Amino acid sequence: MANTVFSGIIAYTITPFTLDEQINIDVLHALIDKLIDAGVDAIAALGSAGEGVYLDDDEWHFVASETIKQVKGRVPVIIGIAELTTKKAISRAMFAQKLGADAIMVSPFSYYRLSEDEIYDHYAAISDAVSLPIMVYNNPATCGIDMSPEFMLSMIETIDNATMIKESTGDIQRMRTIHRLSQGRVPFFNGCNYIALDALHAGAVGWCTAAPCLIGDLAKQLFDSVQHGEPEKAKTLFEHQLPLLEFIVNGGLASTVKAGLEIRGLAAGVARRPLKPLSEEKKKTLEQILLKVIG
Amino acid sequence: MANTVFSGIIAYTITPFTLDEQINIDVLHALIDKLIDAGVDAIAALGSAGEGVYLDDDEWHFVASETIKQVKGRVPVIIGIAELTTKKAISRAMFAQKLGADAIMVSPFSYYRLSEDEIYDHYAAISDAVSLPIMVYNNPATCGIDMSPEFMLSMIETIDNATMIKESTGDIQRMRTIHRLSQGRVPFFNGCNYIALDALHAGAVGWCTAAPCLIGDLAKQLFDSVQHGEPEKAKTLFEHQLPLLEFIVNGGLASTVKAGLEIRGLAAGVARRPLKPLSEEKKKTLEQILLKVIG
């Protein structure tokens, strides 16, 4: 059974594009180095922020492979997988394993609503095909499927490589439920920026976020202050970065992080259509928030 | 501007698979002939029933092309397009046009929630790329995006090739709203089996349904009886077929229609994983319903 355990700040990368919509590999490399310099505990590629589902096959393979190469083992790498068919999810999981990824983060992205049976078999089939640890990722806002804490825990218990949970609904009670029902034994991550502090208080072992792309080590500082039992410091740090956390979620994660990187001098390009770039007005607001939060 | 107007029963095909998950082209041909023999007014391929989003690129192109070839102009063919990127939606629309499709049915399938601006530009870009009539297709249950009647009508008014609406929410009031706001000038179709009769009474010019795969010309008879001003006959016909209509929706459209075709002797295979085939128990229920409805 896969047993790597992550904790801390899992930073999402975005997928930078050139003006003619190609992957901008130099910027991707630069971003990865920047994140590692900011002290993040792991890199997660091809998640929501990374526009994983908007890439074609070649692009997806290229980003996965270049990410792992560029990280060079400095921190663990997690590859996001959100595929409509079990077959393709398996094929991507095997590719990630071959590349040397440390884990995969799998969400049940769907067209038809799936039953729990269907979701279960999807995860089980992926687990059977690889030996990588699987982070069970619940994000109904993008995937259209909402998995209960109870259901996710039942998968953790019975599917070999399913070992971690990532909860992105922003419902703090679900984290408490996971913590309580598993008696603290199942590591879970928070994927909702809004409730980062509360999630850590509730026992989340880490926070998956694209914020480090824009605010350097502030997320990590927050995590550390909670670890060190400094609630007042944690609260101050959280409230300081909250305006940025809220803005990047409300504005469309990929588009906003990309706009922020451009403001900070990294040519990340724009998100892929139909996603639209930030309006000029929102860019100005973002610029002001960034000034306030990181100077 | 594209101006073909469809009406009547638009029959969805399913995409039959062999045991080794290849497209079963013979069964697809047989199904198409069967539908045309049942008097349907048009064939719609690669919609929800057709598992369009679960096919890889080659399979998708193959099904589109074989459908048009087999229909041989006997009825119009509509090709369903539900793509996450505008680029790919355009490429498929152009392919459909090259093949000689009569229209495309476009839904804003999404991962990120899209703003109306983003949806609008998606449709406008597709319209710019082809001269085919576009059916604006609202189905929040599968696409995760809900378009209001007002918004869809605004697209019909201002986007050249957007000429028709397909509403699948099952909310009869939305159909009345479309009818009223457009003063009866915008043709709209019902995509929700449950409310087929009510939708026709409310002014829908047609009904998009996979039911003819299983119940032959019963859907067409219903349509005709409404057209001929025979409300009692229509009601009787509708209530007669309603148990089947409800069952195929509740059980998972693709899986259920495929199970029904197997029962009726057409080797349609099973839906692609993670979708699961019907349980044995449900197959028995379906068998009984089919016996009652079509003998």
Add this chain to the structure above:
Amino acid sequence: MANTVFSGIIAYTITPFTLDEQINIDVLHALIDKLIDAGVDAIAALGSAGEGVYLDDDEWHFVASETIKQVKGRVPVIIGIAELTTKKAISRAMFAQKLGADAIMVSPFSYYRLSEDEIYDHYAAISDAVSLPIMVYNNPATCGIDMSPEFMLSMIETIDNATMIKESTGDIQRMRTIHRLSQGRVPFFNGCNYIALDALHAGAVGWCTAAPCLIGDLAKQLFDSVQHGEPEKAKTLFEHQLPLLEFIVNGGLASTVKAGLEIRGLAAGVARRPLKPLSEEKKKTLEQILLKVIG
């Protein structure tokens, strides 16, 4: 067992107030006569339109008693009961029976969410206390409780005096479900103006509405045209009155009907605070709609 069966147009009265917030009994009498002159098939007092839950005990008793007196048996009278405690609901049901009401319309208005067990016992206790037929009334928008067709039918089957259903969700499929599951044997009424025509097509035996307060016999004409098998005439009649039907629901039923009565010369006063009277702008729109619909 209670077995009176109603059908047709069940007209709601509003509860008119004087400037100093007393019941305006003269206007109530005038309104009742006006409704009966318009050919309505029954009068329903103290429903949503009648602000039943906003009256104090004396006012409620007064309106119930004056309504029955003024109707003088010309049509049946239904008394609405929406009480938070079973005890008070019973006491009002007994009062209605003593006055000579023909039926009661009972909704499970609630503060705490109620379980089906709790709702069931509420209805059963009321049924045990009176011999009046009970219309089981589902209106989650006001009552906060949503009863499924299956649950309501189970009450009809097993609670002696529960003999009719009123469905106000506007979900046409529920009516078809009631019709089908009860094999047409349980009379059900539509309480959602928007779908009046569709509901009648789906087998509703009547339509409960406040519209006759403002549009005279148009609702009755619609009902009759469906009864006489004239779908085109019904459609024309429905579309003609739909703007008014939509407006009185969207604007707040009690407030809008009262504003409309004032426009038409009947001093109905305003709804009880916190409900607010119609804005001047909305009054003008209503005036225009009334002009168009009834000249």
Add this chain to the structure above:
Amino acid sequence: MANTVFSGIIAYTITPFTLDEQINIDVLHALIDKLIDAGVDAIAALGSAGEGVYLDDDEWHFVASETIKQVKGRVPVIIGIAELTTKKAISRAMFAQKLGADAIMVSPFSYYRLSEDEIYDHYAAISDAVSLPIMVYNNPATCGIDMSPEFMLSMIETIDNATMIKESTGDIQRMRTIHRLSQGRVPFFNGCNYIALDALHAGAVGWCTAAPCLIGDLAKQLFDSVQHGEPEKAKTLFEHQLPLLEFIVNGGLASTVKAGLEIRGLAAGVARRPLKPLSEEKKKTLEQILLKVIG
């Protein structure tokens, strides 16, 4: 302007009934003494737990008056007001003031959905009629109205006596929003047991809860540990009492607390119909939970 500020544990009383459904005044007195002995910072009568909306006028007045008499100024008393009409809400607010209540807690309980204008005027009218501080209480699950943090803050800013907020949705982000938008200046309370710890971390000045009826000073200990900057102790205390907190909410607050009091030897009676008493099975579970939590 009213400026009393509460903080800490605001304990709800339930309203005990005798077997013949009368107020059991001796038990109410005993319960109040017990709560004050457990160190609660204030008593709140006639809230959800107190079945305020299920009492008749005399009963309501009796409970309000007896509560204040029995507390005898040992801690502040807050009276809950959830009335359908503004007139009655005012009359109750004036009664509470005359009795010497320290504050009122007002929720916009509704039958018709209310606009923000209507809600605003409701609170403003109550504020005009009394000089007591008003706690603006948001609990959509019981009241059917959901007030946003922004709207509640706008009332606090512009309505004289509206000085505090109580948020019961269980959405931790709303608390952070209130804290941030008011720059920490508007005192807010948590009304959702599930998120008590997170709410205190997010800046809530207090926690309104019926739990002290059953678990003595455990809620107060939790509050104090957060105040004293002891996050680990707080977490341990919270997790210890969480099973009870969840159980009393899920089981129906009034019914469960009453069952728990009976188990602990206080004859609280049962909740008023249609609310049902706890099943025997649930009583056993509650007994076990109580044993675990308080021994």
